[in-house]
Structures are given as C-alpha cells and as structure tokens.
Amino acid sequence: MTRKQLAHEIFSKQSYLCVGLDTDPSILPAHLRSFEDPVFEFNKRIIDATKDVCVAYKINTAFYEAQGLKGWASLEKTVDYIPSTHFKIADAKRGDIGNTSSQYAKAFFETLSFDAITVAPYMGEDSVKPFLAYPDKWTIILGLTSNHGSRDFELQKLVKHKETLDEGIHITRDETHYLYETVLTTSSLWGTDQNTMYVIGATQAEEFESIRKIIPNHFLLVPGVGAQGGSLREISEKAMIADCGLLVNASRAIIYASKGEDFAEAARIVAQQYREEMGVYLSNV
Amino acid sequence: MTRKQLAHEIFSKQSYLCVGLDTDPSILPAHLRSFEDPVFEFNKRIIDATKDVCVAYKINTAFYEAQGLKGWASLEKTVDYIPSTHFKIADAKRGDIGNTSSQYAKAFFETLSFDAITVAPYMGEDSVKPFLAYPDKWTIILGLTSNHGSRDFELQKLVKHKETLDEGIHITRDETHYLYETVLTTSSLWGTDQNTMYVIGATQAEEFESIRKIIPNHFLLVPGVGAQGGSLREISEKAMIADCGLLVNASRAIIYASKGEDFAEAARIVAQQYREEMGVYLSNV
Secondary structure (H helix, E strand, O other): OOHHHHHHHHHHHOOOEEEEEOOOHHHOOHHHOOOOOHHHHHHHHHHHHHOOOOOEEEEEHHHHHOOHHHHHHHHHHHHHHOOOOOEEEEEEEEOOOHHHHHHHHHHHHHHOOOOEEEEOOOOOHHHHHHHHOOOOOEEEEEEEOOOHHHHOOOOOEEEEEEEEEEOOEEEEEEEEEEHHHHHHHHHOOOOOOOOEEEEEOHHHHHHHHHHHHHOOOOEEEEOOEOOOOEOHHHHHHHHOEOOEOEEEEEOHHHHOOOOOOOHHHHHHHHHHHHHHHHHHHHOOO | OOHHHHHHHHHHHOOOEEEEEOOOHHHOOHHHOOOOOHHHHHHHHHHHHHOOOOOEEEEEHHHHHOOHHHHHHHHHHHHHHOOOOOEEEEEEEEOOOHHHHHHHHHHHHHHOOOOEEEEOOOOOHHHHHHHHOOOOOEEEEEEEOOOHHHHOOOOOEEEEEEEEEEOOEEEEEEEEEEHHHHHHHHHOOOOOOOOEEEEEOHHHHHHHHHHHHHOOOOEEEEOOEOOOOEOHHHHHHHHOEOOEOEEEEEOHHHHOOOOOOOHHHHHHHHHHHHHHHHHHHHOOO
16 A cells, blocks of 8 residues: 555545554453354454544454464454455564565565554664565554553663764764664665654653654554553644654554443444544644 | 573583574475475474484574465474474564563463564563563573674664762763663563573674673573574684573574485584584583
8 A cells, every 4th residue: 555545545534543453362252252263253343343434454463373373364364354445554563684574574465465564673674674675565663662661772872973074173972862763763764754654652742743853754653542541632733744644553442442242333432533533633734 | 491401401412503494485395395284394304304413493483474374384383393302492573562472472382382482672671571471481582683784773882871979979971882782781680591591693703702791691592603604613612601501593504405305314414513513612611
C-alpha cells in the first residue's frame, strides 16, 4: 500500500485507528471455544465489526507463536481475512544480520501478505535494509516505545563530537541526543517517508514535538493509547501533519471491551468512539 | 539446562561448538527434495552427523518463518529431534513490552522446548524480564553483534554524569561508554550469570577484553566464526573462563560445507575441525 492510498483511506473514513489483534486464546468468550479455530473466529468477528471505522490492523505475532503451529495457522487465516483496503501490520519486532533479515522480510511480505512489519533497530543499517527492498511495503522502526523500559537505553544520552568552522577557526563541541533521537536521525536516511514509519509510544507525549523536528514527514505508529494510558488528543495535536501521519493503535481497549458474547459489538462501540474523536482532530489539518 | 550441566557437556566432549541450523530450503541437496519435509530431513542428518562433536544447536527462526506454516512445522520437528543433552537455542531476536514478551517466552520455552532464546535489548528491562522468569532457561541478550551495522548504534558512545566525593567536594564528570557496554552493565543486573548470556560477534575480537571486564562470568554466544571471518583462536584466548564461558556458533561453514549428497559427512568433518581446535584452548583453562 502506498502512502497516498493510506492517506486516502484515513480521510475517507475520518479515522487513523489501527486495531491491534493481540488475541489471547485463554481469555476468549466461552461460546467461541467449540470452533475449530477460536482465535480466527474471534478475529473474524472483530474485523467484521470494526473494518468500517479503522484503517489498519496490527497482528501481534507473539500471541500466535505462543500457540505453536495452530497459532501460526490462525495468523495466516487472519491476515488473509483482512480486507485489502486495510493496512496490515505484522507487529513482530524482528531484526538480525542481513541474510537473516531477508528471510524475515520474505516471511512477512511474501509468504504472508502484510503491508508492514515492526523492526528493532539495535543491530543497525544492514539489519533493516532488507525490509526496505520491497516496493509498497513498509518498515516500522522502533523509535521511542511506550513501556517503562524505554528509560534503560532509548532515553539514554548519546554524545557526538561535532566540528564547526567559526571565522576560520575549527571548534569542536560535544552534542548529546537521546539514543532514540539518534535512531530516528540515522535510520531516516536508510529509506524514505514513503517506506519507513516509526513506533512512538503514546505514553511519551512530552517527546512528540522534538520527534516531529527530527522526522517531520514520517508516519508514526502510536501504541499505548487505551490500556496503557496515553492521550489521543495530546499526541494528535502534537504530531498530526497534512496527510495525518499517524496510525494510533488500540488493542486490549477494543478487542476486550467485553469478554462476553457481545464482544464484537462492544469492540465496535469503543472503535467508533476513537473514530469520532479522531474526526475532530482530522478536521483541524 | 543448568550452567553446570552445560559446562559438564563442554568438558566431556572437549567442545564448545554450537551448530547453527540456518536451513534454507532453496539450497538443499537435490536428493532430499522428494521428502515430505526436506528441511527437517536435512536438519536430522546434520544433527546425527554432528551431535557427538557439538554441545548446542541454534535454530535461526527466520529461515523457518519464511516458509510459513510448513516452516514452523519443520522447526517444531527439529527442536524435538535435538537430543536433550544438547543446549537448544532459538535464535529469534525477540523483545517487546512485558505482556507480549511473556507470550514469546511461552512460545519458545513452553510450546517449544528450547533452553534459550536470543533477545534484543532496545526496549529495556520489562521487555527482557519475562524470559528470565523461567527456571533453567536462558536469555541471550544481544550485546555486540558481528555485522557492519553494529557501528550505527551499538558502538555509539553514551554519556553518563558521574558524581564523586573527593575530600568533601562533590565532583561531577562525564563518563562515556559504548551503548553495547551500557547494555551489558545494565542488563547483567536483571538476571544472573546462571540465566543470562550475551551475543558477542567473533568479528569484534578487539572488544573481548573490555567485555570480560564488564561481564567476567557470563557465558557468551559467539557467532561470526567461519562465513563471517572471526578468529576462533583470538576470541578463545581473550574470553575463555574457568568453566569455558563460551559457545561458538558456526552455521553456513558447517551445514553448507558441501552442497551435494555428502553434506552431512562434510558438515561432520568441519565440525570435527572446530572441536579439535577447541580442545587445545580448553586444555589451557
């Protein structure tokens, strides 16, 4: 999916909502358990109930891998069931040396028909580049995540010697930036804003302005609204750009809005609430 | 597997070799292609041919995921086929927010019977802790990797304000360390040297001495010997400790030693050469 197509979907639907399918088979409504593939049945109903109010689905691979072969089968069926109008994200946090990342890219972009995959940046350029080689596919690099552990490394300061020339004199000074800022600055040169996005947690609202200074035109995938407590209003006001530039994800807040037989209707109601609020912010750009 | 059991295997076999099963179905010997599961048949023969000269197998999950459901089935069969005397590593480079990492831990430690998993540290403590909750299982955190991209972030300098008291006067100074050094220092406090190891690439030989100053007692998983060019002698001399403390991985150099019908015998010969050299270094501790 191209950026233009994604933006078109966002403005037609007045929504930049991504529904996270973190489907845990141990907490599914009882009436689904007799089906051959309860996880897929659950996802199917969530997709049917939310597809007209969201533009993207994010499949958290961990929940499927935890079920082994059966889980991988549910994952495959779910990806295939998502309408082609929707942006399909594998939230897989992959990344390895080049020849291995190529295999992950093949897994998610060829064997499975995802539009995007989340990627961990720690191992640097050659671990990310293989994902960027696919036309119309997206690499969503971890920038600043929503969890407490973001303080351990992402929010540590890196130092760079910077040399400048002032009236003929070379001046060296040290500049410091957060690791995550260096990740944004460095990795934004590997691809373009047509094939790279960043994960920026909604719980890190105070950072959104400096983030937009580094990557003014990239789409951001923003988890952490809902169960994790981030504010949709704040991040939208700080980070929305002309073609929106935001995909805001909610997982548990939507898919587990009810744990009873009415789970799909309850999910739809919560998703509609997000969409309604998003419509207000979209009308401001 | 406990550290004591692993060390016992190493000294009994006089080997700290880990064989990497990065099995790519597109380059398997022709005579295996008629089998129902050529990848498993290949792995089975490699395991049979090398199990008495190695102590660990490392399964690179990317190569299996690239084949979809079929690949995940080959992976399951392969893990089950590895003898319980051998240390089984899922080279999966996972890591996500806590509730998601718990699902990954379940996938590799419960649903599959791996002894260890490689984990990316970028997201910090709560992304790693769920893996450490399993007794007798190991978390192998990415420290300094063997690829060129390690220069992008792992080898960037972090700055820390350090306050000391000198004759009653507070002195503040800035200390700089590589990001990977901070990862070692910080993450070594999350677990112990009985449940945490580190990935340190063999191509980074000049760093092994400073690494041993930070983590004198942790096992290191060392890829990059063989196809990537790292020196077994150099890393063994610099990083071996009393109970060895090293697992040296070779993948392509062993499993693709021959691409013909004799691939298993050829793999065995290369693995034996590694073992022979390792015996010399082990006799020095």
